[in-house]
Amino acid sequence: MPWTIAVGGKGGVGKTTISGLIIRYLLDVGKTPILAVDADANSNLNEILGVAIDKTIGSLREEVLNEIKNLPLGVFKENYLEYKIQEALVEEKGYDLLVMGRTEGPKCYCYANTILRKYMDVIASNYNYIVMDNAAGLEHLSRGTTRDVDVLFIVSDPTIRGVRTAGRIKTLIQELKLSIEKVYLLINRVKNGLDEGLLNEIKNQEIELAGTIPEDSQVLDEDVRCSPIFALPKENKVVVAVGEILKKTMEKFRC
Ligand SMILES: Nc1ncnc2c1ncn2[C@@H]1O[C@H](COP(=O)(O)OP(=O)(O)OP(=O)(O)O)[C@@H](O)[C@H]1O
Ligand SMILES: [Mg+2]
Structure with a gap:
């Protein structure tokens, strides 16, 4: 079973x-090996990773609906579907990327x-x-796209409103009884530490804080240039902060 990390939060x-x-x-x-899944219909994880995408799961649905009825004799449905999903996988060194694409449509x-x-689950293994x-x-959560997650990081900006939104997401997860082992809060773009008001709100919302990530102009500058995340130097403070949070979390989960 793969260890699954999901990242959520407001826009x-x-x-x-x-x-x-x-x-x-x-x-x-x-x-x-890692499977990177872009579950955002307005996908851009591929840009952050610096890879081009050709097909998405969304774009395959139409083909699957048309082709599955007329499979040539001897082609099993299972083999066909696995082949189709492989077609949407972008293979990179150490990881593959799967883009979900649009989930809604006229049909x-x-x-x-x-x-x-079902076949994505087979591939995920x-x-x-x-x-x-x-x-x-929040709506995609109720459609069950975030399933069997070990750790969900809810990202928030360093504002009371942001933390409240994170709290609402956590409540929704509990109400929907989604299979998520542990929910953590991540506060991003922190400039001067967290003030008392914010720390109190985090307590009120009862979400465990996994860590904070500093605001950094280099991250924004590289994004403006559309450079991949790999262009940031390894000493960059955002790169370091995310690495430390992951290390600590994975040690807790012994994985
Ligand atoms: N720690 C940081 N310091 C500076 N800029 C940051 C930091 N984190 C993110 N950004 C910038 O904030 C912007 C939004 O980031 P990003 O696209 O990752 O957000 P998102 O939550 O995925 O957005 P969406 O809801 O549209 O998918 C980007 O321009 C990104 O470079
Ligand atoms: Mg995004």
């Missing part, structure tokens, strides 16, 4: 940047979604680690 808080840095950390310490894709999900970058908002 623009740094989910994709942090997902990319988590992947970079796992690669650096040789925790491979009912329930059948295609169900079978694709080939990896030791899964890192999932999720869309902002």
